[in-house]
Amino acid sequence: MNRLSVSLPGLELKNPIMPASGCFGFGREYANLYDLSLLGSIMIKATTFETRLGNPTPRVAETSSGMLNAIGLQNPGLQKVLTEELPFLAQYDIPIIANVAGTLTEDYVEVAKHISAAPNVHALELNISCPNVKCGGITFGTDPVVAAELTAAVKEVSSVPVYVKLSPNVTDITTIAKAVEEAGADGITMINTLLGMRVDERTGKPVLANKTGGLSGPSVKPVAIRMVYEVRQAVSIPIIGMGGVASTQDVIDFMSVGADAVAVGTANFVDPFICPTIIEELPDYLDALGVAHISELVGRAHR
Amino acid sequence: MNRLSVSLPGLELKNPIMPASGCFGFGREYANLYDLSLLGSIMIKATTFETRLGNPTPRVAETSSGMLNAIGLQNPGLQKVLTEELPFLAQYDIPIIANVAGTLTEDYVEVAKHISAAPNVHALELNISCPNVKCGGITFGTDPVVAAELTAAVKEVSSVPVYVKLSPNVTDITTIAKAVEEAGADGITMINTLLGMRVDERTGKPVLANKTGGLSGPSVKPVAIRMVYEVRQAVSIPIIGMGGVASTQDVIDFMSVGADAVAVGTANFVDPFICPTIIEELPDYLDALGVAHISELVGRAHR
Amino acid sequence: MIRQERMQIVRHKQLAENIFELTCIGQLVSEMKEPGQFVHVRVSDSYEPLLRRPISIASIDRETLEFTMIYRADGRGTTLLSRKQVGEELDVLGPLGHGFPLHHDEKGSTVLLVGGGIGVPPLYELSKRLNENGIQTIHVLGFLTESVVFYEEKFRALGETIVCTIDGSRGTKGFVTDAIEVLPANFQTYYACGPTPMLRALQHQMPTIPGFLSFEERMGCGIGACFACVCKTESLPDKEYVKICSDGPVFPAGVISL
């Protein structure tokens, strides 16, 4: 028996561990470090219809137990992702989750239609929550009606299940979660980054060229854990949890509050081998908790 | 010339440094450690009409570069604060900011009316943002209409200027800020804690008896800095900034994005002498920045 | 008076599995008066871990200005503490709280000291002081298992000492209450420190004997300002709750709701 296997809409995962979107590119760099087939899945970098150059630099700034980023969805565009990146990833035995972004609903729909047809894309992750792009992105993620409409539009064209990635920068995340569930979302991924800022010590001006950026890393984990806990009670579709995961214990914590699988973002920069390390350590943790299969941990905070 | 003096509605401050509400009790404990007259002001623990026992324990949990608390507004109640705590503080040469809390509008109004009449209370801080009480508190802080109504009601009875303390757990903090400004608020204090959760490693259950708690400390500073930056552009009343301040540089950073004064919360637990230390260090920092008076730093991020 | 001091580490050694004994020197020691008080230790200059850790004072030498703590390296903070080297500085806030009373019993009387696990350390200074005052001490020290037993000989040097372990790997098998059960009841007072279930059991076992119990609760400030460490009281008419850090950690048996 595989004690770590997890079955989610569209996704048969060997284990519930996957790198989070934007923190792993399209896998090429980490493929030099270890065999990507070890992973449960990969959430690839946000893909937009056209090529995006992203924001000016500096794009990252360190904070206490965290970092801010304002990459701005830089990516080579749908065409290149279809012809170069996804075929590269096809050599590995893993289902890919394609992170889809855009400015208008039509952009999302266009990308979703084509990218969901790629053979190794087994699910979409609708990025309605990127705080680092001017229009689109964040507004979709903060208004339940708009989020639901977008979800429905993408569902209509997607040939694979659609997960919606929620923004933590909202008053009540359960409202958005319920809205996208009703609109047909197959799952939820959460959380994207918290909007933050850092200023230069000498000048007092924002360090990031984009002024604000998205906060990630261990500092946001308590917020992410709370939100997964809340959303688990509000919806019945699966949740892929993330936000500050940097250790095997963190994975257990996210599953305890209700995540069915867990994504690792920023921690890949700190320890590029973090995903395979967690996967290797998980069985020992299950033993210590006296648990036969990892799914037994899911939602135990609520029991 | 006092290079650190700051003039705010109701408050003539020797310096812009004050302990944040709930992190300094009513000053008695820190009075054993240093002369409270050194401080710019003190924001006393939230006072409610009746005595409150607060939440069950555990009430605190540590997180990466931060902590969660769910004290639940424990306080001796208005009467005792008026007869015991405020008279004790009257021996120190500082204006007091009274943090006012309640469940219903009437509670706030009642406390505000009486506490604002105390001779050493020079301003009120309306706590519409405590995440650790069941009703009242947080809801006031997330709905602009309700926040404005409460502000107006309290303004009517208060004999001193009223500052409104904003919650960061909202989609758009500037909407709330503008609403309370229009309703007559004399100033804004921000931010209260971010709602978070930690689970026990072994059981997977929430560590805090209250389940969720408020996140504070250095981990939240990037969020607080971003919000002060945003609110500074949205309103013209003064802002007392807080959230993760733990060093003199942090104070400079908050003033750079637009805070007129700065409160120190959690850091008092880590270093009980942090407030006087910052006050002592500030002049050297001003020298290094080539600034004659601290007010010159206010809002330089926007210039 | 409470002081904050960067004290110097003069000795640091492992006593048992994950159990360390750490001795610091500094002026702060001159403020240490009551056995059962604690210090609030910052284990890192970084913000991670952020909060101080409360650790009991295990012994005080006011002449050499040294004091000793004994702690279990368990979580993140205490593990970091265990890596500190002799000669390094340690940021200590203390002494905090109110300890055990030293004048409750008369010269010549016999008292019982009961410790559980890392609740044992503060009893050592207490025992020394009681014996100095001519009071006989019987010690019942409970541990999980043999590998975490410490200070057995040190206590034996001060009075009768019964060690018990839950698995029976050392001393008598069972809980401290089992050991007390078979003890001749010739003691006037009991003094205890250990996990809350142990304190509850003791209070239940000895309802008529005066006792003093030292409590633990998660702390923020450690000095009484943040209301993190409160406990409901049973019997104090004017106070519905007390703060472990500043009103305690030691309370007479019966005061705290258990």
Place this chain on the structure above:
Amino acid sequence: MIRQERMQIVRHKQLAENIFELTCIGQLVSEMKEPGQFVHVRVSDSYEPLLRRPISIASIDRETLEFTMIYRADGRGTTLLSRKQVGEELDVLGPLGHGFPLHHDEKGSTVLLVGGGIGVPPLYELSKRLNENGIQTIHVLGFLTESVVFYEEKFRALGETIVCTIDGSRGTKGFVTDAIEVLPANFQTYYACGPTPMLRALQHQMPTIPGFLSFEERMGCGIGACFACVCKTESLPDKEYVKICSDGPVFPAGVISL
């Protein structure tokens, strides 16, 4: 191949004001090939500071498996790094990026190496290797002031070396470009590392001479995955941007928009 290794610190000493030289030993060194590559160093096992710090490789000894970095202890991370003791382990990821070309110039030719501040270190390994290949090196090293000058003698042992300081406290007064101005123009190529304004000035000053510039940008992953460290390009037809960490940090002059 890129490796992550807990290397051992074998030497660590201060060279100048806030400037430290740190030597580590480990298998990772066998992967180090090009001068101008860098390593990504984790300065603490804690999450604070969280990110790795990019530091250039200053010299490589593949026989002893030792390599040396030289860094300025300035911010939080490098200050923590400066406190590490010989014998401690250091988490190093590397070697990263593409360094200076070693076969651009022919044996017997003369080239110019220009370093500014903490841009000087990678030029040392470069100079050694060029000299090994029979190429003459002229070094122009710019520093802020005398107290932060380092490695002057080491460079002098390899070739003509002009040190300049902005305040004139050591060597010639002024910027590196001032020193180059008065240099006989007998070099075929220039190689430079330093702050961006310096690189810009050099490119402007020597528009017709082939040059190789090493760039700096704030980094996340250090391996090309996060898009933190991109720069717009001037001249690459197929690429509108490059990543400093994986495409660079060294680029031919003219490639990066300055």
